Amino acid sequence: MGMMRRFRAGSVVKAIQGMVPLSLAMSSSIGLAKVDVAGFTEMGYEYDDKAVTGVSRHEKGGSFYIGDLDLFMQGNLGDNFYWLSETAFSAGTTNFTGIDVERAIISYKPKDYFNVSLGRFHTALGYWNDTYHHGNWLATSVARPYIYNFEDANGILPIHSVGLEIRGVFNSSFGYIINLANGRGATPSPVQIASDGNNNKAANILLYWNTPLKGLRVGAGYYRDKIPLLNADASVESSTGGFAYAPHNGANENIANAHIVYKGHNIEFINEYHQIVHKYDADNTVAAQNDVKTTVTSYFSQLGYQIHDVYTPYVRTESITGDKKSDEWYMADAAGNPLGKNLKHTINSVGIRYDLSDVVALKFELAQDKLSNFYGTGYVPAGPGGKPDAVQPVYSTATQTTNAVRANVSFAF
Amino acid sequence: MALINAQTRTMWATSFLILCSGSPTGALGSEVGPADVFVDTRPWQEDNGKTLVLRDLLGQDLVAVTMAYANCERTCPMTFRLLRDFESRLSIAHRRLTVAVVSLDPLRDTEAKLKGAAAAATGHDQSWLFLRGTSDQTKAVAASLGVDPFMLDDHLVHKLKIWIYDGKGHELGSFDWQHRDFDEFIGKLKPKD
Numbered sequence: 190m191g192m193m194r195r196f197r198a199g200s201v202v203k204a205i206q207g208m209v210p211l212s213l214a215m216s217s218s219i220g221l222a223k224v225d226v227a228g229f230t231e232m233g234y235e236y237d238d239k240a241v242t243g244v245s246r247h248e249k250g251g252s253f254y255i256g257d258l259d260l261f262m263q264g265n266l267g268d269n270f271y272w273l274s275e276t277a278f279s280a281g282t283t284n285f286t287g288i289d290v291e292r293a294i295i296s297y298k299p300k301d302y303f304n305v306s307l308g309r310f311h312t313a314l315g316y317w318n319d320t321y322h323h324g325n326w327l328a329t330s331v332a333r334p335y336i337y338n339f340e341d342a343n344g345i346l347p348i349h350s351v352g353l354e355i356r357g358v359f360n361s362s363f364g365y366i367i368n369l370a371n372g373r374g375a376t377p378s379p380v381q382i383a384s385d386g387n388n389n390k391a392a393n394i395l396l397y398w399n400t401p402l403k404g405l406r407v408g409a410g411y412y413r414d415k416i417p418l419l420n421a422d423a424s425v426e427s428s429t430g431g432f433a434y435a436p437h438n439g440a441n442e443n444i445a446n447a448h449i450v451y452k453g454h455n456i457e458f459i460n461e462y463h464q465i466v467h468k469y470d471a472d473n474t475v476a477a478q479n480d481v482k483t484t485v486t487s488y489f490s491q492l493g494y495q496i497h498d499v500y501t502p503y504v505r506t507e508s509i510t511g512d513k514k515s516d517e518w519y520m521a522d523a524a525g526n527p528l529g530k531n532l533k534h535t536i537n538s539v540g541i542r543y544d545l546s547d548v549v550a551l552k553f554e555l556a557q558d559k560l561s562n563f564y565g566t567g568y569v570p571a572g573p574g575g576k577p578d579a580v581q582p583v584y585s586t587a588t589q590t591t592n593a594v595r596a597n598v599s600f601a602f
Numbered sequence: 603m604a605l606i607n608a609q610t611r612t613m614w615a616t617s618f619l620i621l622c623s624g625s626p627t628g629a630l631g632s633e634v635g636p637a638d639v640f641v642d643t644r645p646w647q648e649d650n651g652k653t654l655v656l657r658d659l660l661g662q663d664l665v666a667v668t669m670a671y672a673n674c675e676r677t678c679p680m681t682f683r684l685l686r687d688f689e690s691r692l693s694i695a696h697r698r699l700t701v702a703v704v705s706l707d708p709l710r711d712t713e714a715k716l717k718g719a720a721a722a723a724t725g726h727d728q729s730w731l732f733l734r735g736t737s738d739q740t741k742a743v744a745a746s747l748g749v750d751p752f753m754l755d756d757h758l759v760h761k762l763k764i765w766i767y768d769g770k771g772h773e774l775g776s777f778d779w780q781h782r783d784f785d786e787f788i789g790k791l792k793p794k795d
Contacts, residue, residue: 273755327754403722498680544779
């Protein structure tokens with residue numbers, strides 16, 4: 190397919206002779222490693238009948254949009270060393286384009302049952318995050334499940350991690366993934382790429398089993414981190430001018446997850462469950478009492494059936510339920526997140542994917558999002574100058590229903 | 603259906619001349635040698651432990667060569683179903699198809715796994731050949747068939763390509779995502795020698 194461009198030192202003649210068809214071959218800049226380049230992107234249209242902070246992907250009304258332009262590069266460094274990078278150019282509702290190095294990994298892969306990687310990767314928190322990455326074309330649906338929204342898009346989970354990953358699979362059956370990483374910072378976003386707010390590292394393990402029934406995979410995992418909390422006194426700044434962390438033990442974060450996935454006989458059935466527990470001190474003291482505990486529970490289930498090889502109608506239901514108490518840590522992010530006390534968030538989607546070619550898919554999706562007991566965006570009363578002081582989260586017990594129509598063309602190149 | 607394949611300069615030139623003269627599909631003459639995949643004399647491993655050189659398949663009525671891998675979720679099951687359909691239609695036309703499926707992922711695939719994947723996709727066991735070779739062999743065949751594989755984490759994204767050859771190893775055409783009119787292909791086949 191024309192999705193691959195290869196840069197290989199000294200291989201121009203071979204490529205021209207057809208050894209690497211539809212590929213471009215040339216010397217890499219360092220002259221050592223072959224570089225495989227591929228990419229994913231999507232272009233589409235979305236109509237939302239409301240714009241809800243933390244929920245809507247676009248402003249109210251209809252918008253054409255360009256999704257993530259995801260450049261995927263990888264290479265074989267020899268002697269079982271490999272590298273991989275995934276860089277996304279993305280535009281949000283502000284229409285400014287941001288660049289994120291979503292993944293950057295060097296790996297040593299001597300055996301199927303033992304691969305070790307260092308860098309920024311997708312945290313092994315279940316099935317979706319470690320399977321579809323940033324390639325919209327890879328997934329059947331238009332939108333990701335809400336629970337897997339990225340950190341900078343009101344995501345609830347630590348989708349990305351920076352650190353160490355060890356993974357392997359025995360006899361293509363039993364697999365494991367272990368992560369040791371910086372973990373989360375004082376706010377859900379940004380990812381702690383270069384500076385960890387505390388010395389505690391996040392530890393994560395995911396175990397899965399590709400059962401003898403071909404296509405059926407079951408798995409479960411557990412993630413544990415200690416999150417540094419911001420100092421309540423905003424006037425205190427860190428010595429580097431960054432976040433000023435409170436002098437206490439931070440919040441404990443524990444995420445349990447499980448998944449059952451079946452892909453076979455034209456059926457795609459993905460089921461995932463997550464439970465996020467935060468424990469921290471109400472009085473923000475050095476003595477760790479962990480007297481506040483909040484639990485967020487989420488599941489989603491997606492069922493698709495492929496017809497005549499190219500049509501895949503699908504349905505998906507998602508649910509996110511909050512605790513009786515608000516999880517204020519999520520509100521520390523300026524972008525805001527609708528997690529309020531007694532939150533109830535359900536999303537039901539129905540759609541169809543039509544594969545136009547090997548690497549081009551046309552998708553159409555209808556979604557209804559119901560949200561109650563949430564934080565929306567509001568304004569504090571006008572200050573002395575007559576202008577609103579700041580955008581503030583406002584708690585609402587009303588049920589907000591948002592309907593969306595989405596269509597896109599996604600492809601690999 | 604593609605009528606020509608860019609494998610050798612000779613093939614290009616010959617195919618061009620044939621197209622210009624309006625010859626039908628499958629009319630490549632015997633003056634042209636067999637396709638590249640049959641020229642390579644390196645052995646492939648079968649799932650029964652034996653080895654096979656692709657040239658050994660010459661002499662059969664029709665030969666199909668394609669590539670797949672066991673963990674493939676989208677393209678390969680479709681390839682297997684198309685092959686099964688094509689094989690059935692050929693059978694009605696009293697033609698016999700020998701199918702060789704070359705593993706795109708020889709490091710992780712066993713032939714039995716690949717065979718299992720095909721059986722799962724088509725619903726029953728096949729008499730097809732499932733072959734595994736070295737990394738270099740695999741790359742050469744992938745290039746020759748034009749499947750353009752790209753490793754994306756655990757996925758091998760690749761193009762759907764099924765090449766059909768006559769008993770002398772001459773290309774009769776290929777099927778891909780957009781081109782899979784089996785009846786038209788069968789209608790243009792020359793009678794068996």
